[in-house]
Amino acid sequence: MTETTAFPPPDEPEDTNERTAEVLPFPLKKDATPAAAPAEGPVKPGEWEAELPDTDDPEAEGLADGEPVDPAREVYPPSVAEWMEAKDKARLPVLPDWVKLPDQRTAVRKWAVRHYSAVVGYHAVRLPCIYTPKILIYSPRGAWRWSAAIGRWVFDAEGKPLRHAAVAAEDAAEYLKLSRQRNDRVRLRGIVATIAAFIGLAAALTLYVMAPSWLLLVSIAALTTTLGVVGAPADRPLIDLAKVTFRKRRLSSDIVIRAHEVAGLTSKDQTIAFPRPIGRDGDGWRVVVDLPYGKTFEDAMKAHARLASGMDIAPTQLFLDKDETSGRRVSYWIADRDPLAVPSGKSPLLGATRVDFWKPFPWGVDERGNPVMATMLWLSLLVGAVPRQGKTFSARTIALAAALDPYVRLYVFDGKASPDWRTFAKVAHRIGFGIVPKSGFDPVQHLLTSLRELKADVEDRYHRLSELPLHVCPEGKLTPEISRDKKLNMPLTLFVVDEVQEYLTHPEHGREILSLMVYLARVAPAVGVSVMTATQKPDDKACPSELRDQHQARFALRVGAYQVSDTILGAGSYSEGLDASKLLKSHKGVGLLKGMSDDSGIVRTYLADGRDAERILTRAAALREAEGTLSGDAAGDAPAPEVSATILDDVAAVLGKGETKVWSETIVDRLADLRAEVYGRGRSWSPSPRQKRSPPRSSRSVSARSRSAAASTASRSTSAASSATTSPP
Numbered sequence: 001m002t003e004t005t006a007f008p009p010p011d012e013p014e015d016t017n018e019r020t021a022e023v024l025p026f027p028l029k030k031d032a033t034p035a036a037a038p039a040e041g042p043v044k045p046g047e048w049e050a051e052l053p054d055t056d057d058p059e060a061e062g063l064a065d066g067e068p069v070d071p072a073r074e075v076y077p078p079s080v081a082e083w084m085e086a087k088d089k090a091r092l093p094v095l096p097d098w099v100k101l102p103d104q105r106t107a108v109r110k111w112a113v114r115h116y117s118a119v120v121g122y123h124a125v126r127l128p129c130i131y132t133p134k135i136l137i138y139s140p141r142g143a144w145r146w147s148a149a150i151g152r153w154v155f156d157a158e159g160k161p162l163r164h165a166a167v168a169a170e171d172a173a174e175y176l177k178l179s180r181q182r183n184d185r186v187r188l189r190g191i192v193a194t195i196a197a198f199i200g201l202a203a204a205l206t207l208y209v210m211a212p213s214w215l216l217l218v219s220i221a222a223l224t225t226t227l228g229v230v231g232a233p234a235d236r237p238l239i240d241l242a243k244v245t246f247r248k249r250r251l252s253s254d255i256v257i258r259a260h261e262v263a264g265l266t267s268k269d270q271t272i273a274f275p276r277p278i279g280r281d282g283d284g285w286r287v288v289v290d291l292p293y294g295k296t297f298e299d300a301m302k303a304h305a306r307l308a309s310g311m312d313i314a315p316t317q318l319f320l321d322k323d324e325t326s327g328r329r330v331s332y333w334i335a336d337r338d339p340l341a342v343p344s345g346k347s348p349l350l351g352a353t354r355v356d357f358w359k360p361f362p363w364g365v366d367e368r369g370n371p372v373m374a375t376m377l378w379l380s381l382l383v384g385a386v387p388r389q390g391k392t393f394s395a396r397t398i399a400l401a402a403a404l405d406p407y408v409r410l411y412v413f414d415g416k417a418s419p420d421w422r423t424f425a426k427v428a429h430r431i432g433f434g435i436v437p438k439s440g441f442d443p444v445q446h447l448l449t450s451l452r453e454l455k456a457d458v459e460d461r462y463h464r465l466s467e468l469p470l471h472v473c474p475e476g477k478l479t480p481e482i483s484r485d486k487k488l489n490m491p492l493t494l495f496v497v498d499e500v501q502e503y504l505t506h507p508e509h510g511r512e513i514l515s516l517m518v519y520l521a522r523v524a525p526a527v528g529v530s531v532m533t534a535t536q537k538p539d540d541k542a543c544p545s546e547l548r549d550q551h552q553a554r555f556a557l558r559v560g561a562y563q564v565s566d567t568i569l570g571a572g573s574y575s576e577g578l579d580a581s582k583l584l585k586s587h588k589g590v591g592l593l594k595g596m597s598d599d600s601g602i603v604r605t606y607l608a609d610g611r612d613a614e615r616i617l618t619r620a621a622a623l624r625e626a627e628g629t630l631s632g633d634a635a636g637d638a639p640a641p642e643v644s645a646t647i648l649d650d651v652a653a654v655l656g657k658g659e660t661k662v663w664s665e666t667i668v669d670r671l672a673d674l675r676a677e678v679y680g681r682g683r684s685w686s687p688s689p690r691q692k693r694s695p696p697r698s699s700r701s702v703s704a705r706s707r708s709a710a711a712s713t714a715s716r717s718t719s720a721a722s723s724a725t726t727s728p729p
């Protein structure tokens, strides 16, 4: 291979023929010329040698011994713009943000008023009933301690051990010296104490005789309080703290290194490195660490508990984040206290008049208190946890947000028939509780009917969206305008099933419910129908993976083991640092969210208890009534009796053989004869929006072409028929 050098090497002097130094050839390669032939005659051992190539690598050609193998480091001086940008980043603001920004200033002012009024109130309540009795109890002891301390001072008690030591050592000179010094001191201090006592007594008498009573009282209170404070036991302070002080300490690099050493994440000759300084981040510390080469984020995850122990904090205070820039770089957030045990507070939905379900809505906060917005657009959500951890409450907050958007159609089914979902009857298009039939109403059958109804609706939506004119539906997808157009009847829909395992394990309908739910979770979100499933049994028997896997978003509250956490969140979540088994019992409403957005992480969901839910749903029902979107069960419209055949099937069935044209009236009569319960005279059946928009070509007769159309569009017309009976008023 020939090498062409376009530019002379920088160190080589240009255009010079001057000999600056002698260049000696350094034979790296073995001489290519054949070795001199061995001398003729017999070859004895040790007299022969063969030349072996050093390497097979053709790139090694021309490589000199001792040359550096690292690529040359190219160092560019920063441009002025880069330099200024770096300076901009490093500069600290003259005034902190909370001073400059009016809303933050207001927040700080409100906080200060709230905080200090709470502190003052706390002590004001305790002053008469706790502090005063304590002062009165402790003050005699305080008086005794005070006079004892004065006595010790006057009689030079601190020199006593030295005088004893001189006696023990039989050092007469030293003893006499110390005794003389003591006598002098005692005399002087005695005089001072006597004068002070006289002054004190005179002041007391003066106060008693001359001072107004309020001053006398204040003086007595001050003296008694001082004596009470002096007399209080060291382990039981006189005044309670109005706030809890949390164990907060400075985190140093030594502590972080120690933690990695005890966690087995360092080796004998390699420790961790800190690519950036340790700093504060919210209510905690942010530490970025480069693990030794070969160690990974997954290793750090496995050592989570040992790392926390090495830092002397609770495991719930340590959070690990993957750093995408290197496999060995880990970012730690070390909270000052367990942030997950701090309740996130009431749901902001309580103060909301309405919600736009097309936009993300507040669902909770993360471990650092940053708001977490949720969205159910184009996805299905699986919620799983052990009982009593907040599974229902967290799912319900999402359904409450949906309820506050009057254009969202709600289906709510609760397998456990708990009181949690009952109030949704005010707004839900279809609703059912439990699995046991009651008063002639079978909730499982109702779920089945609703699922079939929804499946037909979803199939129909796909067709109708692709048939809508471009100016209405430019991308063939549901838009806010289409979803709110009552004539088009394609509202955003949320299908909620709590304790889904109860339905899936139903002996008679379990299999069909499963297959319908799988269909909906997989196909329906794309046309605006989202499924939210909650379960306390995410195992394969109670909630098969066939259904679980269709959920794009997952939310896992506390579970028993990391395997269960992976079952809810999806395989591989544990190695990404998501393990819901690490959550504690006290972490109510706290879970790990995955798949709702690009980021996964902790959500401390807002609380909306039963009473809050009722308030929100009353408002939601009023909103729906005003907008005219109250429908289905909430409006008292029961689902139409199910017919196995479609209208076109029935039309096809009533057309006689060889009939090419039949009057509409005749068909209507024949249909009434065929199914009196559906087409009978007393019943009013209206065409679906789709049918309304595309009337039959002949208004007076139905052509025989309908027969073949009936067969080919069977599934479509099923949905048309069902949506005709379910369209909102």
Ligand SMILES: Nc1ncnc2c1ncn2[C@@H]1O[C@H](COP(=O)(O)OP(=O)(O)OP(=O)(O)O)[C@@H](O)[C@H]1O
Pocket: 343, 344, 385, 386, 387, 388, 389, 390, 391, 392, 393, 394, 418, 536, 588, 589, 590, 604, 605, 606, 607, 608
């Ligand atoms: N976000 C929250 N903040 C504070 N406490 C909460 C929160 N969510 C739930 N809780 C508390 O947890 C309790 C249990 O909640 P929830 O009924 O939702 O649990 P669950 O997992 O659905 O239980 P089960 O499976 O028994 O129905 C509630 O009564 C409430 O006190």
